[in-house]
Amino acid sequence: MAEEKPRYLIFLGCVIPYRLSSYEVSTRKVLQALGVELVEMPEYNCCGFPMDPVNHDTMLTLAARNLCVAEREGLNILTLCNGCFGTLYKVNKTLKEEEEEREKINGYLKEFGMEFKGTIEVKHLVHVLTEDIGFEKIKGAVKKPLTNLRVAQHTGCHIVRPKKLIGKDDPEDPKLLKELIRLTGAKCLDYMDEAECCGNPIIGVNETIPFSMAKEKFDHIMDVGAQALITVCPFCHMMYDLNQPRIERAFNTKIGIPVLHYPQLLGLAMGFTPEELAINELRVKPTQLLEQI
Amino acid sequence: MSQTSQVIKAEELDPKFKYEISKIHGAEKLMLCFQCGTCTADCPVSRYSEFYRPRKIARMVQLGLKDRILSDKHLWICTTCYTCIDHCPQDVDVAHVIRVLRNMSVKHTNLMPLVYKELAGNLMKSGFVYMIPESRIRRREQAGLPPLPKTKPDEVAKVFELTGFTKLLENSETFEKVE
Numbered sequence: 424m425a426e427e428k429p430r431y432l433i434f435l436g437c438v439i440p441y442r443l444s445s446y447e448v449s450t451r452k453v454l455q456a457l458g459v460e461l462v463e464m465p466e467y468n469c470c471g472f473p474m475d476p477v478n479h480d481t482m483l484t485l486a487a488r489n490l491c492v493a494e495r496e497g498l499n500i501l502t503l504c505n506g507c508f509g510t511l512y513k514v515n516k517t518l519k520e521e522e523e524e525r526e527k528i529n530g531y532l533k534e535f536g537m538e539f540k541g542t543i544e545v546k547h548l549v550h551v552l553t554e555d556i557g558f559e560k561i562k563g564a565v566k567k568p569l570t571n572l573r574v575a576q577h578t579g580c581h582i583v584r585p586k587k588l589i590g591k592d593d594p595e596d597p598k599l600l601k602e603l604i605r606l607t608g609a610k611c612l613d614y615m616d617e618a619e620c621c622g623n624p625i626i627g628v629n630e631t632i633p634f635s636m637a638k639e640k641f642d643h644i645m646d647v648g649a650q651a652l653i654t655v656c657p658f659c660h661m662m663y664d665l666n667q668p669r670i671e672r673a674f675n676t677k678i679g680i681p682v683l684h685y686p687q688l689l690g691l692a693m694g695f696t697p698e699e700l701a702i703n704e705l706r707v708k709p710t711q712l713l714e715q716i
Numbered sequence: 717m718s719q720t721s722q723v724i725k726a727e728e729l730d731p732k733f734k735y736e737i738s739k740i741h742g743a744e745k746l747m748l749c750f751q752c753g754t755c756t757a758d759c760p761v762s763r764y765s766e767f768y769r770p771r772k773i774a775r776m777v778q779l780g781l782k783d784r785i786l787s788d789k790h791l792w793i794c795t796t797c798y799t800c801i802d803h804c805p806q807d808v809d810v811a812h813v814i815r816v817l818r819n820m821s822v823k824h825t826n827l828m829p830l831v832y833k834e835l836a837g838n839l840m841k842s843g844f845v846y847m848i849p850e851s852r853i854r855r856r857e858q859a860g861l862p863p864l865p866k867t868k869p870d871e872v873a874k875v876f877e878l879t880g881f882t883k884l885l886e887n888s889e890t891f892e893k894v895e
Contacts, residue, residue, distance in 0.1 A: 435864075435865065437844040437845045437846050438846070440844065440848050440852065440856075440864055441844065441846040441848055441852065442846075442852075444852070444855065444856060444859060444861060447861060448859055448860075448861065451861070463862050463865055464865040465865070465866065466865070466866055466867070466868055467843060467865035467866065467867050468839075468843045468867055468868060468869075468871065468872050469839050469843065469844055469845050469872075473832070473835045473839075473845045474832070474835075474836065474839070474881065475815060476792070476815060476818045476819070476832065477818070477819065477822050477828055477832050477836070477881065477884060478819055478822070478879055478880065478881045478884060479741070479742075479815065479816075479819055480879040480880070481875060481876060481879040481880075481881040484875045484878070484879055485872065485875055488871065488875065524741065531875065531878045531879060534874060534878060535871060535874070580795075580796075580797040580798060580799075581796075581798075584797065584798035584799065584801065584802055585798045585801040585802055585809070585811075586802050587801075587802075594802055595802075618799075619760050619797075620760050620795050620797035620799070622760070622761075622795055623795075624795045624796055625761070625792070625793050625794070625795050627829060627830075627831030627832075628792050628793060628829045628831060628892070628893055628894045629793050629893060629894050629895070631764070632761055632764045632765055632793060633795070635764040636760050636761075636763075636764065701859065
C-alpha cells in the first residue's frame with residue numbers, strides 16, 4: 424500500500440517574507456525531496472505574537488483566526504518560525520482545553536462568521552522532520568555526508584518553552600536539532616549555555632542587552648571550535664546573521680561565524696547546490712565551509 | 717525597579733493589587749512567589765541589566781506598589797524566553813505575570829514602546845507586522861517561490877476594534893528606548 428504523503432498548510436509568518444526567503448527556499452526544496460506536500464495558506468494574517476505585550480486578547484484572536492482558516496481547509500499547520508509555532512500551538516491548546524477562554528474568543532470570531540473547533544494540530548519544521556518523516560528516511564536521503572564540518576546548534580526558546588505548555592524536546596538541553604544535524608554527517612558540538620535566548624524580541628527597545636547575549640553565544644561556540652551556527656527560527660537567525668556585523672562593531676571584535684538555516688545544511692548533505700538553497704543570501708558568507716564539503 | 721532605593725510609603729500601597737493581578741489568566745499563582753530568586757538568577761536579561769529583576773517585580777506586585785510597577789519601563793525588556801517559568805519552584809508563570817503587567821501598564825499609563833505602535837500600524841495596513849518591500853515580492857518570483865499568501869488587513873482592523881486594541885493605540889503616547 425502506498426504510504427500517505429504528509430500534507431501541511433505552510434505558515435510563513437512575517438520575518439521570512441520580509442527578510443529571510445533563504446529559509447523558505449531551502450525548506451521547500453528539502454521537504455519536497457522528502458515527500459511532504461505543502462499547501463499555501465489561502466488567507467493569512469500575522470500569528471499575533473507581536474501584539475501580546477500590548478493586549479493578550481488581540482493576540483489570542485489573531486492566532487485563533489489563523490487556526491480557523493486551517494480548520495476550514497482541514498489541514499494541519501507547519502510553521503518555520505519558533506514564534507509563530509509557540510503562539511499557534513499554545514493558543515490551539517488553550518482554546519481546546521479551556522472552555523472559558525474558548526467562549527470568549529469565539530465571541531470575537533463570530534463577527535467574522537468563524538468558530539474555533541479544535542480540529543487541527545500545529546507543528547514546527549523540526550517536528551515534521553522528526554515525527555512525520557523520521558530519522559531513518561532523512562538518513563537515507565543524505566548523499567554527501569558533511570563529515571568535515573563541526574557546527575553548533577541554536578534551537579531557540581518558543582519551540583520548547585514553557586515546558587508545561589509545549590512538552591516536546593528538553594528545554595534545558597535540546598536534543599532534536601542536534602540529532603537532525605548529526606544525520607547530515609556533521610559534528611554537532613556541545614557548548615556552554617546552549618539553551619540561552621537570542622535576545623532579539625527586545626531589540627526594538629534596547630540593543631545593548633541582546634547584543635551582549637548574542638556575543639556571549641558566539642564566544643561559547645567559538646570556544647569549542649564551531650565553524651557555523653545552525654538555527655531553525657528566522658527571528659533567531661536575524662539576530663545572529665543579519666546583526667552579526669553590528670555585534671562585531673559594538674564589541675570591536677571579529678566573529679565571522681556563518682549562520683545556516685537547518686534545511687540549508689540538510690540540503691547540502693542531500694546533494695543540492697548552495698545556489699538551490701539560497702546560501703548566497705546569507706549576510707555572513709560561509710565561503711570556507713563550502714570549500715570544505 | 718530602578719526606583720526601589722526609594723522609601724516605600726504606606727499610602728502608595730494598593731492592598732488589592734495582588735488580588736486584581738491574580739485573577740488574570742497567566743498570573744494566578746503570583747501569590748505563591750516566596751522570593752527565592754531563581755527567576756532572576758537564571759534570567760538572561762538580568763545578567764546584562766542593572767535594573768531588570770523579575771523577583772522584584774513579583775515582590776512589588778505582592779506589596780501593592782501598583783503605580784510604581786506599572787510605570788516602570790523595565791517591564792518592556794523581558795525577552796519572553798520563558799526560562800523563569802520553567803525554573804520557578806513555586807510554578808509561578810513569571811513571564812506571563814510580566815505580560816499581564818505590560819498589558820495593564822499600557823491602559824494605566826497610556827504609554828507603550830514605539831516599536832509596538834509601528835508593528836501594529838503595519839499589521840493593519842498589510843496583514844504582516846513588517847511592510848514587505850516590492851523588491852522582495854519580485855525576488856520571490858525570481859526564486860521560484862509561490863506568491864505571498866493573501867492577507868485580510870480589514871479583519872485585523874476589526875480584531876483590533878473588538879478587543880480594544882484600537883483604543884489603546886489612539887490613547888497611547890510612545891517612548892523609544894529602555895536603558
